[in-house]
Amino acid sequence: MVSESSAAKERRRAELRDFLRTRRARITPGEVGLVTSGTRRTPGLRREEVALLAGVGVSWYTWLEQGRDINVSAEVLDAVGGALRLTEPERAHLFLLAGLRPPRPHEPVTATVGPELRRLLDTWAPHPAILRDRYWNLIGINAGTRAVFGYDDADHNCLVSFFTNARYRDLHTEWSAIAPEVVAAYRADAAHAPGDPVFERVIGELSRASVEFAELWARHDVAAPTQAVKAVHHPDVGDLIFDKTTLAVIDHQDWYLEFYNPRPGTGTAERLATLMRTRTLTRA
Numbered sequence: 001m002v003s004e005s006s007a008a009k010e011r012r013r014a015e016l017r018d019f020l021r022t023r024r025a026r027i028t029p030g031e032v033g034l035v036t037s038g039t040r041r042t043p044g045l046r047r048e049e050v051a052l053l054a055g056v057g058v059s060w061y062t063w064l065e066q067g068r069d070i071n072v073s074a075e076v077l078d079a080v081g082g083a084l085r086l087t088e089p090e091r092a093h094l095f096l097l098a099g100l101r102p103p104r105p106h107e108p109v110t111a112t113v114g115p116e117l118r119r120l121l122d123t124w125a126p127h128p129a130i131l132r133d134r135y136w137n138l139i140g141i142n143a144g145t146r147a148v149f150g151y152d153d154a155d156h157n158c159l160v161s162f163f164t165n166a167r168y169r170d171l172h173t174e175w176s177a178i179a180p181e182v183v184a185a186y187r188a189d190a191a192h193a194p195g196d197p198v199f200e201r202v203i204g205e206l207s208r209a210s211v212e213f214a215e216l217w218a219r220h221d222v223a224a225p226t227q228a229v230k231a232v233h234h235p236d237v238g239d240l241i242f243d244k245t246t247l248a249v250i251d252h253q254d255w256y257l258e259f260y261n262p263r264p265g266t267g268t269a270e271r272l273a274t275l276m277r278t279r280t281l282t283r284a
Contacts, residue, residue, distance in 0.1 A: 013067030016097040023084045053083035126276040134254035163210040171232040183216040184223035237271040
């Protein structure tokens with residue numbers, strides 16, 4: 001973690017003491033299968049009982065709860081969090097108070113899009129909107145995205161489509177210039193989760209499917225995603241230029257919303273309206 005002042009460290013340790021003590025006090029021995037007898041003056045679990053449940057030494061856990069300057073590993077904190085039956089937010093809070101970076105919760109790849117997010121995507125139409133995860137898997141798209149970028153039911157990942165969807169590639173008149181930036185941005189995202197099997201699967205499958213991707217990936221270039229403008233040449237209505245804004249979904253860590261807004265003064269809004277109207281008439 002970033003270095004902190006002595007005063008900040010002391011405040012963090014004091015909060016760690018209070019947090020662990022209150023979490024311990026709310027659990028009764030019977031809730032975790034411990035048999036007790038006689039009168040207990042300690043509300044909830046005793047320190048030695050938490051240590052037993054977590055599989056750590058009593059002295060070590062006592063020092064942790066006292067906020068002493070000791071070495072703490074993520075594995076041991078996970079065990080303490082399990083013993084105290086911490087929720088996901090509480091577990092992340094414990095890591096922060098102990099001076100460690102919280103592990104990122106693993107969002108199921110097949111998670112269902114709730115009605116609120118679905119309505120948000122659809123309300124943004126006719127402007128394109130995308131809901132994706134940290135692997136760039138497409139979780140949800142709207143009608144504008146289908147019409148403008150040519151996504152269909154076969155598209156499941158933004159990076160894969162960028163290299164393998166011929167229609168999507170043809171829309172980008174500067175595809176060759178953009179491709180290195182796209183791959184470098186994906187490497188930056190993957191670097192946050194070394195060894196993650198989902199990232200490895202996307203990279204492996206795409207490396208076998210696209211020689212161009214494999215060559216760019218071998219460069220080991222890394223860059224933050226900075227493309228705030230997305231320009232495509234649509235075969236039906238011509239140039240479409242959008243300002244792209246990416247927002248994190250607060251209740252789904254590692255989910256992101258990408259909103260595409262027609263850039264003023266480019267005629268994109270008018271051409272987009274024509275495109276959507278034509279598609280509506282064609283389907284009628």
